[in-house]
Amino acid sequence: MDRRKFLNWFGLVGISSSLPFAIAACSKSLENQRARSLPNEQQAVATAPLETKSRDDGFVPVGSLSALKASVAGAIAPSEIAVVLVRDASNPEAPTAVNPRCTHTGCTVEWHNGLNAFVCPCHNAQFDPKGKVVRGPAEKPLQTYEVKTEGDSVLVKIA
Ligand code: FES
Numbered sequence: 001m002d003r004r005k006f007l008n009w010f011g012l013v014g015i016s017s018s019l020p021f022a023i024a025a026c027s028k029s030l031e032n033q034r035a036r037s038l039p040n041e042q043q044a045v046a047t048a049p050l051e052t053k054s055r056d057d058g059f060v061p062v063g064s065l066s067a068l069k070a071s072v073a074g075a076i077a078p079s080e081i082a083v084v085l086v087r088d089a090s091n092p093e094a095p096t097a098v099n100p101r102c103t104h105t106g107c108t109v110e111w112h113n114g115l116n117a118f119v120c121p122c123h124n125a126q127f128d129p130k131g132k133v134v135r136g137p138a139e140k141p142l143q144t145y146e147v148k149t150e151g152d153s154v155l156v157k158i159a
Helices: 003-014 020-037 065-070
Strands: 059-064 084-086 096-098 110-112 117-119 133-135 144-150 153-157
Touching: 059 065, 065 153
Parallel strands: none
Antiparallel strands: 059 153, 084 096, 096 144, 110 117, 144 153
């Protein structure tokens, strides 16, 4: 399976929170693939430790504030669901959570800290840290998730 097909598949599967364990095996491969193929800036995106148990309130723990604050890339990509947490320099206690599936044709966007933007490797669309379209061809923003913190834990509401 080539990289583009794999990333498209991951994006589709990743939005489903009902299959967290099936996703885990695939996303580990994605993380390994990304670590080998991305420039240094993007390799610094840390993988956050996860508990993928969904809670009664619909929130899922996806990472830690300390890992996000320590990330050289300014973002972390939890490995088991399709969420990228982006640090807000003006308010490090309130990260944003974005689904990295591009709204153009479904490739997985990549966080570029130097640009302070997500860039799609397929057709070069660009999105700001909150998922808003900065440059086409994508016309719709990236999906975002409600985020909350509890101590050092960052949680997102998937459903
Ligand atoms: Fe992202 Fe086309 S799939 S710009």
